[in-house]
Amino acid sequence: MSISNDSRPIINEYSLQEKLTPQQMDAAWARGWRHFGSYFFRYNISGDENSRVVLPLRIRLAVFTPTKSQRRIVRKNRDLKMVVRDAFLDDEKLALFDRHKTRFIENVPTSLTAFIGEQPATVPCVTKEICLFKYDHLVGASFWDIGHIATSSIYAMFDPEESKKSLGIYLILLSVKLSQQAGKKFYYHGYAYKESSFYDYKKRFTALEYYNWQGDWLPLERDQFNQKKGNVMNGCNFKSVFIVLIFIMLFSACTKDAPVENGAKPAPPTKSNDFLVDSLATTETVALFEKLKTVSPTGVLFGHQDDLAYGIGWQAEPGRSDIKSVCGDYPAVYGCDLGDIQNEANLDGVLFENMKRWIKEAHSRGGINTISLHLDNPVTRENAWDNSPAVKYILPNQSHHASYIRTLDQIAAFLKDLHTDNGTFIPIILRPYHEHNHTWSWWGQSACTAEEYNALWTMTVEHLRDTHAIHHLLYAISPQEISSEAQYLQRYPGDxxxxxxxxxxxxxxxKSRIAHLGKGLEVIARMAEARGKVSALTEVGIDKVPISDWWTNYLLAAILYNDDSRKTAWALVWRNASVDHFFAPYPGHASAADFVKFYQHAFTIFEQELSEH
Structure with a gap:
């Protein structure tokens, strides 16, 4: 039995109840009811223009285990003091609510009383509160009801200054743990939608069940209902859909760790625009930058070049990935390259139309895309490894400037085609002219001066950002094997x-190189932090991975070298071209078992976990 497009009746009910027994609360939650104070409500279709199917959710406490990212959230909040007590209103919580609601720009909640009532400890049932304190300062609070065999969340709030600590998720995890300790059977944590929405974070708990509005609670598997938004009840009488109480529209039950669609809408991030190369960067691009900054202190994203395009013994097979074949999950970061952009396929034989499709696929699952540029020498027309001088000839007013601009135009055309089905541009990390402190390329240190390199960089950015108005890019620079800030800044176009x-x-x-890499990561992490930027291990690896424990005892050891090296946002290994040239494990490879340990380590983040952030 499942929720599907049908003509079943719309449910839109409310009731006023001043007092219910624990058993009555259990029965109400089990039928999809929620409440704010004495006001009870339930509805199976959202009251907005999308008319989405509502999913009441609960966690089966006996079999719940936190995910890797949830365990990370618990660890990073160990500095907070927790107080559990009967719920009550006071000035400190009212002040926290006022700070919390500054996150919203539409349908701003009016008061905390509207959510928990004037007598929250007893009306309509026993209600507890969890308060989180940082240096005796209240930074988070949640309110939850106590039934006979179950508990249920009412509302949670946190200080926006502590957003990076994921306090909304943390408060849910604390409620779950306390409910388990009390011997309860279920924890109800609110509504989500059948379709994909900003409520999807509620679907990312284990041991999850949903109510099908026909009396049954059914297991909810990961991604079972991650569909596109839209009209899903074609047979319904839509007159009744829009007879939805304003109270419900304004005060949907949720933990506000993610944006709210059926009520208050959070303000878009703005602080990052002060730091980004593009002051007109799209909301999604700013959000990607913020995500990288938020994730990096507590985990490192794993990336792989051409992951969906080919691997050992296969090419362009839908859904296939050597990484996924080994550990059961996709990488969090996907790399590709626009070398040979003038042709139908890139320098590694990947069709550009397929590349676009894979970029969109990765983005749809929550993955991050990064693009490098192994462009042909624009003067000799040989490949990128022809290190004959070229940069000085392609700068403005020089002999090959016009022809190189045409190459940048082709890159721009490709980038402009990277958008979702609804036209939203996919944020991309563009990494041009990499390893420029070495000599193998036409933009390397033996082929151009530092001034010429910097001019090439700024010319490229200006042409994409200003001439073509491309605003969904983050720009990454990546010299090779850096050991000091002075070395890094020798060829650096500026903050x-x-x-x-x-x-x-x-x-x-x-192993003597572990400290060398760790110190290099420390250097760029400190530089990035001082400049409000992000640091990353943009390429790493050893060909054919001949060391069986390389993933945990070399790569991970270097990333975990010290507190600064841990701030590395991602680490990307190069491509799996053939059995004679590969950088990631594949089934049966000697390092595959160690890679699984690398995957299971609490500090590494792959795509499935990234989607939970």
């Missing part, structure tokens, strides 16, 4: 032209 400070590293062949 106004770079969003992400990266580094490529291919020397991790023995």
């Amino acid at each position: 106004a032209w770079v969003d992400i400070l990266g580094m490529d590293y291919y020397l991790l062949w023995d």
Whole structure:
């Protein structure tokens, strides 16, 4: 039995109840009822223009276990003091509510009383509160009802200054733990939608069940209902859909850790625009930058070049990935390259039309896309490894400037085609002219001066950002094997032209290099933090991975070298071209077992976990 497009009756009910027994509360929750104070309500279709199917959710407490990212959230909040007590209103919580509601720009909640009532401890049932204190300062609070065999969330709030601590999720986890300790059977944590929405974070708990509005609670598997938004009840009488109480529209039950669609809408991030290369960056691009900054102190994203395009013994097979074949999950970061952009396929034989499709696919699952540019030498027309001087000839007013601009135009056309089905541009991390402190390329240090390199960088950014009005890019720079800030800044166009400070590293062949890489990551992390930017290990690996424990005892050890190296946002290994040239494990490879340990480590983040952030 499942929810589907049908003509079943619309449910839109409310009731006023001053006092219910614990058993009556259990029965109400089990039928999809929620409440604010003495006001009870339930509805199976959202009251907005999308008319989405509502999913009441609950967690089966006996079998619940936190995910890896949830365990990380618990660890990073160990500094907070927790107080559990009967719920009551006071000035401190009212002040926290006032700070919390500044996150919203539409349908701003009016008062905390509207959510929990004037006598929250006893009306309509026993209600407890969890308060979180940081240095005796209240930074988070949640209110939850106590039934006979179940508990239920009413409302949660947190200080916006502590958003990076994921306090909304943390408060849910605390409520679950306390409910387990009390011997309860279920924890009800509110409504979500059948379709994909900003409420999807509620679907990312284990042991989850949903109510099908026909009397049954059914298991909810991950991604079972992650569909596109839209009209899903074609047979319904839509006159009744819009007879929805304003109270419900304004005060949907939820923990406000994610944006709210059926009520208050959070203000878009603005602080990052002060730091980004593009002051007109799209909301999604700013959000990506914020996500990288938020995730990096507590985990590192794993990336793989051309992950969906090919692997060992296969090419362009739908859904296939060597990474997924080994550990059961996709990488969090996907790399691809626009070398040979003038052709139908890139320099590694990947059709550009397929590349666009895979970028969109990765984005749809919550993955992050990064693009490098192994462009042909614009003067000799040889490949990127022809290090004959070229940069000085393609700068403005020089002999090959016009022809190189045409290459940038082709790149721009590709980037403009990276959008979702509804036209929203997909944020991309663009990483041009990498490893420029080495000599293998036409933009390397033997082929151009530092001034010429910096001019090439700024010309490229200006052409994409200003001439083509492309505003869904973050710009990453990535020299190779850096050990000092002075070395990094030798060829650096300036803070106004770079969003992400990266580094490529291919020397991790023995354990003496672990500290070398760790210190390099420390250097760029400190530089990035001082500049309000992000640091990343933009390429890393050893060809054919001949060391069986390389993933945990070399790569991860270097990333965990110290508190600064831990701030590395992602680490991307290069492509799996063939059995003679590969950088990631595949089934049966000697390092595959160690890679599974790497995947299972609490500090590594892959795509499935990234979607929970």
